[in-house]
Amino acid sequence: MSYLRIRDLSVVLRGTRHRLLRDVSLDVSATEVMGLVGESGAGKSMIGKAVLGILPRSARIVSGSIELDGVDLLTLPPRKRRTLVGRKAALIPQDPLTALNPARRIEPQITDRLVDILGWDRARARTRAAEILHDVHIPQPDRVLRAYPHELSGGMRQRVLIASAFAAEPRLIVADEPTTALDVTVQKQILKLIFEMQARHETALLFVTHDLGVVSKICQRLTVLYGGLVMEEAEVGAFFDAPQHPYSRALLAATPRHTDPDADLTPVPDAVIAEARRAVAEADLRWHT
Amino acid sequence: MLDGRSLVKRTAGLRLWLSAGWIAALVIGAVFAPWIAPQDPLMQDLFTSRLPPFWMDGAEPGYWLGTDSLGRDVLSRILYGGRVALIVALIAGTATALIGATLGLIAGYFRGWADMVISRLVDIWMAFPPVLFAILLIAVMGTGLTSVVVAIIVIDWTRFARVVRAEAMAQGAMDYVASAQVAGRGRMSTLLTEILPNVLSTIAVLLTLEMGIAVIVEAILSFVNLSVSTDDPTWGGMIAEGRLSIHQAWWVLVFPLVALFLTVLSFSQLGEGLKDRFDPVLN
Amino acid sequence: MFLRRLLSRIATTLVTLFGVAVIVFAVIRIVPGDPVAMMLPPGATEADIARLQAFYGLDKSIPEQFFIWLGGVVQGDFGTSITTRQPVLGLVLSRLPATLELSVMALVIAVALGGLVALTGTRLRYTRTEGALDVANGMALSVPDFLWGLVLILLFGVLWPVFTISGRVSPNLAPEFATSFFLFESVVRLRFDLWLDLVQHMLMPALALAIPLAAIIGQLLKQSLKETMHLDYVTLARTKGYSENHVILREALRNAVLPTLTLIGVQFTFLIGGTVIIERLFSYEGLGNMAIDAVINRDLPLIQGIVLLFALLFTMVNLAVDLLYAVLNPRLRHA
């Protein structure tokens, strides 16, 4: 039974019939790590945003369903939906420099959800915040809790954001390229930390990335997206042995392998792109009629 | 999708035309006042005092907007008062722009001690309440058109100096200024041919806004009886008289107030319209 | 760092105040006609004039006169009013509370009104309501307090006379208070009838002063709020389960308010400057009204005192806002 279950989700650019997501179906079962890959503009972030209810104003869901823990979010009244998502899911954002409110200390930014949405008392939330900061290997959690964001380094802030995401024991984490804004030297540590936390808390993780190498190492399954359309959805092992879709194969060929970093890389051939486009066009044809 | 900006933008053209129309009507009224005005604006006649405007009972033909407590025709006085307002707007506005912009250019382009002196002066000026300063100046200089104009220049030059200084500084840092300098052009000629044309649009916007401000300052001065002279009709003077007889003859206050309101609003709308047109970022 | 900033700001403030003193002195000096002659009854002898000139120090050189005068001012000696023959300082200080109460009331109204406009506009952004609000705001912005005062007099003094449009307090209630901060003291003494009467008198002039400032606050605050609403930490707060209202008030407002705050500082001094004519318009017995009477009566020492006091007030407000900004901005505080 999947914890997150998306069915035939279509999102259009408001005021047009142009689809940014095309009948996307996707399942993430509890405790599973699902990789979401595709080139820039494929709609990876859109999926995450649709789940969390933070689509931009210019995008509108026109059909489909998003079930979280068996509840269809799209049929819920907005308030119910917000608090349900707040209880059961959390986001690890891309850029730790902009994702913390510069005017508030760290502590309330971790505890606010615990107190306001989950109804904990303040003392308990505070203890929890210190504990979770300890879990993400932050030394002197009490000092950090009192700090303002600008007093912390980028890597520190990302740790704080990870702690904040896990603090309320959500069952689903959406991580949207959580390391691309970081220094290369800390990227690995942060990745390791995310998967360590995921394993310890046994949450489902929807992991958005460009990096097939990372996917091969830590995801159980992955979904390949092109033009808002799901190209292929597979077990990681099977995928890296024998990708089914020509586009996936081309994508894989275009990615450096950790096992063989010196192998020649071939850019995605035009013929493959043309085929992917055709698939998109066909999907749209079915949708419009 | 209809968004907030679009309502502001869609009505912008209309508001601009209405404003330009009102100012044009005012100019025509002021220039041709002696021919258009139905009555002598100074003529007092106690038999025709406090006549109501034309649509009310007891109105007399020829006194369209009624008369004040001395029997003077309100419409004619508004037309003649418009003359004072527009003359002050034009002369004081232009003079303020010239002086303020010159100082701003000098400070912003040449920097150094000139900038220090001018910026300090601006700081000091910001510490004065402008209306009180103007009133004080008139008290010292005596009433009259020149005094009003001088007072407006003295209290408002900083408005130009501050903005133009910042603008000139920004322009002075641009590459084209450096290349003009490299090409061997003198400082003064660079200022006049490179910097000035680029701040001209800003000055035009400020000037339009300043005209509205000048009209208001003149009205305030005549309201406290310190403007051109006590005999000439002014909007501020009419408003002061109307304020006293507001319960007996509201029209003495309302009509000059409407004229003043529309004039000030029009100048400011024109200024904002110019700003939108000149500012590529906003469009 | 903070201390250094404080000291340098105080230094520039002192320079500004000195400049103000020079200009006030200079303006009064160019007054045509002998100030002494105006003080004496007709028929005074040459000796009388000379005696009085010596008394006022007018026989000394101009710079000497300036420093004597400035020395007096620094010690609180602002001279003697020509019309009332009382010390200027006492006169001025007796009227200052009325003007301060009016200004602060106007500021409170402006912040409340402007904040409301900004928050409503942000909440309803990209809708027709926001557009209508913007247009109305633009109008409020471009019409000065003097005209709003007149409009309010017509609307609420004449058409629908619910407010008093003249004076500070009803004559039959004239309070016998220890200070001239009537509004404040009436609360302390639990004289709520008096408090209500004061507010009823004050509301219209305060509103006239507040409208343009409210429009400026509304415009700038909404702009920075809307910019803040796009930021990542606001989006992150949404995913936690918070409502739009909560996100605007708790996450966005605090960051968006800083630029507005500096602006309010400068604009508050303009507002105080506006009290001069607004007090006149509403016959409110404050400093500004006294200033215009002093000008009309050519009571130069009194004018000098009032202008100096206003200048002092302005520079103090600017200084306070500057320091407040430094305290409120966590990045500046720790840097």
Ligand SMILES: Nc1ncnc2c1ncn2[C@@H]1O[C@H](COP(=O)(O)OP(=O)(O)OP(=O)(O)O)[C@@H](O)[C@H]1O
């Ligand atoms: N705010 C927005 N308004 C309108 N269209 C948008 C907006 N944000 C993204 N899009 C469009 O939606 C599509 C999907 O964007 P999305 O951000 O999901 O891509 P992505 O796969 O996350 O790419 P990247 O790897 O660059 O993050 C793109 O075509 C993009 O142009």
Ligand SMILES: [Mg+2]
């Ligand atoms: Mg993305």
